[in-house]
Amino acid sequence: MAEIPLAVLLEGDYGYKVQVFDTADTMAQLAEKVAEQVAGVLVAPFPPEAVLKVRVQGADDPLPDDLTIAGAGFVEMESVEIYRAG
């Protein structure tokens, strides 16, 4: 368990943010932490039923919700997109 900064982009935002996470955070937790910071500030709040996914920038598919940052092998300042499924 260690701190790791990532470059994150929440769907709808005008640009990337830098946020510090724990390497034990799962993708679901990562998405939630980003939404806490950006939804309701720069992006309209998501409806309660919305499911957020995480993918490495440039990838087509999301990573599994329960995969941890350590498990995903992210480097420091990895660029990831957080977007609404569906």
Added chain:
Amino acid sequence: MALLEMHEWYDLTRATNWTPAYVDEEALFPPALSDPFGIAVEQWETFDEPYKVSYRDYVETQRDKDIGAYSVKSALARADFFKKASPHWKALLALHFSPIGFAEFHSASAFARMTRFSRAPGMRNMATFGTLDEMRHGQIQMYFAYEFIKHDRVFDWAHKSSKTENWIIISLRHALDDIEHTRDAISAAIMTNFAFEQGFTNLQFIGLSADAAKAGDHTFATMLQSIQTDEARHAQIGTPLISIMIENGRKAEAQRLVDVGFWRIWKQFSALSGISMDYYTPLEFREHSLKEFMHEWVVDQFARNIKALGLDLPWYWDYFLHDIETFHHSQQIGVYIYRATEWWRPIACVSPAERDWLEEKYPGWNDTYGKCWDVVIDNIRQGRFERTVPEVPPLICNMCGLEVTGVAGTGRQVNGRRWNATDFHLDHEGRRYHFCSEPCKWVFELEPARYQGHRSIIDRVLDGTVPPGPDGFYEYMGQSFEERGVCGYDYQWIDGYDPPRAAAAE
């Protein structure tokens, strides 16, 4: 005794190259500073300046220009223009004077190096005048800015800014150091005089001056025009240099200098002139949008100059055309929401009427950037002021030092545009670098050793260079508590949104 006409003596007096007796030619003109391209001195001696001026004429013209600008200023000082100016105009003046004043003065050093190290006598003449130009209009801008200090401490930054580690200043300094101050005389001149000055200064000094005249700020308009006449003359240093490079088999090198210089300066003008023209200029005084000015002066005129010289348009031209319509809209969101990190009082400039104008000039604006502003507006209306400022910092480009952004919006197909912010990153020697655009990344990849040591303001936060704690960041950037930007309208700009809401509720 009658004086000779200039054309009778100019060529003779211009031939100032000589054979050094005490040191060899290479010690006098080290290739790394004078000419890394290995072009023979006889070739440099063919440099023929398009606009010739004698020192006598130069001084006379400059004196008249100074008298013009200073007399307008002193006649209008009493009018107390500044006190009555709107927060829009005050923000615009701050955005112009505080980064530019000292940067111009510093340019004198770049021109002085051209004078010292160029092997082309004609270029040395022009660069000497360029040195004097930059001193004159660096001083004039700081002097005119300082007039406002008694009303507003923001203008202290006309000089102070250059000595700080404020993120916007780091961005500007990185670009200017790169193209003006840290290359050989020929490269610096092609990048500065051609790519920068011929390419872009019309934007700030003619475009903005038209807006200023319309707004009744005649002091500012006259000062801008006075500067532009300096720029227009010394900007011509670049053209004969490019011709000499091409004639001597160095077209590819000249092309690369133009491509790199043009991109680096575009990023600066995109943020500076883009925000000034499309946001900070009061709606009723806007002459043209940034896009319209860019198309007239840069996309048409400058592109013609490039081709006439025998060069090609930069490889990223299509991307550039897209950037003209997008980059500054995102930067304006960031400049407003991260306002405490700036020394002036940023304004949003997205009242209903201003949005109509933006939508007209940039179709699709409301469905993209407007979506982010809707959230900001809603928070202000609900009194959730703390939610108008993100707690997390933005990602900063490791080349231009501006935010890594894209087209905002819903993430779904909207009017043919898609939510598409891309972080162009690169892993190099164990470090991940981030870029706002393909060209910023390309510039880095051309010369990684030149750029890799630089750390963005965000890198400096992460590596502990910036002291921790709530005030550490501001102290590092040279901003006392009073010097942190607050909304220039104290949030009252959203008033225009209330009547429609009240009407809807009825």
